[in-house]
Amino acid sequence: MSKLAILGGEKLNTRSIAENVKWPIVNRAMEEGVLAVLRDGNMSGTDITKQFEKEFAKWQGSKYALAHSSGTASLQAAMFGVGLGHGDELICPSTTYWASGLPAISLGASVVFADIDPVTLCLDPADFEKRITPRTKAVVVVHYSSYPADMDEIMKIARKHNIKVIEDVSHAQGALYKGKMVGTIGDVGAMSLMSGKSFAIGEGGILVTDNQEIYERAVLWGHYERASDITLPGLVEYKGLPCGGYKYRMHQLSSVVGLEQLKKYDSECAIIDKAMKYFWDGLKDLPLGNHIPAEADSFKGGWYACKGLYDPNAFEGLSLKYFIDAIIAEGGQGFAAGCAAPLHACSLFQSMDIYNEGKPANIANRPADAEPINEIGSLPVAETINEYVFAIPWFKHFDRLLIDEQIAVVRKVCENYKDLLASDPKEKVRGKLFQTARKN
Numbered sequence: 001m002s003k004l005a006i007l008g009g010e011k012l013n014t015r016s017i018a019e020n021v022k023w024p025i026v027n028r029a030m031e032e033g034v035l036a037v038l039r040d041g042n043m044s045g046t047d048i049t050k051q052f053e054k055e056f057a058k059w060q061g062s063k064y065a066l067a068h069s070s071g072t073a074s075l076q077a078a079m080f081g082v083g084l085g086h087g088d089e090l091i092c093p094s095t096t097y098w099a100s101g102l103p104a105i106s107l108g109a110s111v112v113f114a115d116i117d118p119v120t121l122c123l124d125p126a127d128f129e130k131r132i133t134p135r136t137k138a139v140v141v142v143h144y145s146s147y148p149a150d151m152d153e154i155m156k157i158a159r160k161h162n163i164k165v166i167e168d169v170s171h172a173q174g175a176l177y178k179g180k181m182v183g184t185i186g187d188v189g190a191m192s193l194m195s196g197k198s199f200a201i202g203e204g205g206i207l208v209t210d211n212q213e214i215y216e217r218a219v220l221w222g223h224y225e226r227a228s229d230i231t232l233p234g235l236v237e238y239k240g241l242p243c244g245g246y247k248y249r250m251h252q253l254s255s256v257v258g259l260e261q262l263k264k265y266d267s268e269c270a271i272i273d274k275a276m277k278y279f280w281d282g283l284k285d286l287p288l289g290n291h292i293p294a295e296a297d298s299f300k301g302g303w304y305a306c307k308g309l310y311d312p313n314a315f316e317g318l319s320l321k322y323f324i325d326a327i328i329a330e331g332g333q334g335f336a337a338g339c340a341a342p343l344h345a346c347s348l349f350q351s352m353d354i355y356n357e358g359k360p361a362n363i364a365n366r367p368a369d370a371e372p373i374n375e376i377g378s379l380p381v382a383e384t385i386n387e388y389v390f391a392i393p394w395f396k397h398f399d400r401l402l403i404d405e406q407i408a409v410v411r412k413v414c415e416n417y418k419d420l421l422a423s424d425p426k427e428k429v430r431g432k433l434f435q436t437a438r439k440n
């Protein structure tokens with residue numbers, strides 16, 4: 001037994017993983033593309049963006065793709081696209097980035113948060129169904145941390161209740177759900193392409209759909225310069241001005257990078273997949289969950305924000321925070337306790353009167369006698385998940401020795417966890433706010 005570094009023992013010798021995890025991988029074609037756009041003064045044009053959309057739609061397997069200035073913009077356009085409006089409800093998992101749901105409020109709709117599944121970390125289909133009301137117009141499904149959500153169940157429920165499905169693909173470009181590209185299963189996909197994400201091109205987002213009406217509504221919402229794309233009766237008479245009052249055009253320094261990224265993304269994802277699976281293979285005898293989909297034909301595209309699942313019971317109640325602190329003390333890099341704070345508990349959704357309506361904006365357009373939503377205590381998994389999930393290093397290259405070093409760090413802490421029990425400060429990952437008992 002070797003003494004753990006956090007207890008004063010010798011730290012395992014690990015090298016910096018900084019070069020390995022750097023993202024995106026910038027090649028000469030990207031650099032030259034960006035310079036050419038700059039030198040042509042073509043940053044605000046649409047010619048390169050349209051080419052990017054064409055190639056992206058082909059890669060994604062969608063009829064239409066519409067580039068946006070951000071993922072947030074593409075999500076709002078998707079919400080307008082499916083007809084979300086005043087008094088409608090949008091169901092959204094509580095564990096996600098705020099932009100999955102928040103744009104609905106500016107459409108006059110209410111965001112109704114639903115719980116996640118503690119293993120997939122994606123929308124729990126049963127909880128989704130429980131929160132449906134006659135006002136539910138749409139659901140946002142997030143393929144969280146690149147894990148393809150349970151789309152068969154979700155689509156079945158959504159179709160039964162006539163609810164539109166928006167897939168938020170910001171974490172999962174190129175991921176497969178039972179062989180199908182995520183983003184093409186629901187009515188519309190929307191996603192961030194910012195440089196931190198899997199498909200990383202700078203600030204930007206993209207909307208994909210096979211549905212002409214959703215596409216044309218999204219164009220009308222924030223793309224005033226594309227009047228000729230709008231043809232449907234009910235829309236065509238309004239073309240020329242963006243009806244949302246927004247301008248959501250993508251910057252061509254982003255789209256030119258996107259064109260080049262498309263050429264190499266699949267091969268980069270294959271290497272990431274190999275590296276990440278090698279990492280988990282090296283830990284497979286330890287009681288940690290790997291957050292890899294079980295079906296052989298499902299695939300974690302890009303492995304953005306990759307996670308591990310922690311069960312304190314397998315470590316005699318050792319707190320996740322201390323477990324991760326011990327890993328970091330040993331030379332672990334890219335590890336962090338927790339994932340996202342539960343959105344439904346944020347005061348913006350609870351109480352903020354954003355539009356001077358004299359009531360909280362998120363419920364301003366619900367009937368006064370409607371059942372309460374987003375109550376603290378009502379989403380037990382989202383409220384406690386931070387004690388059970390941790391971030392892991394996101395390797396971009398298959399460097400066996402480097403990955404072995406990070407495996408060794410986790411292994412050392414797991415094998416010596418008993419030494420930590422006496423000094424565990426039992427700190428919560430996100431403070432004391434959410435200590436409700438976890439379901440099951």
Ligand SMILES: *Cc1c(COP(=O)(O)O)cnc(C)c1O
Nearest residue numbers: 070071072097099100170192194
């Ligand atoms: C990043 C992100 C967004 C928002 O995208 P931006 O490009 O930052 O506007 C939306 N949803 C999820 C799940 C995200 O991670």
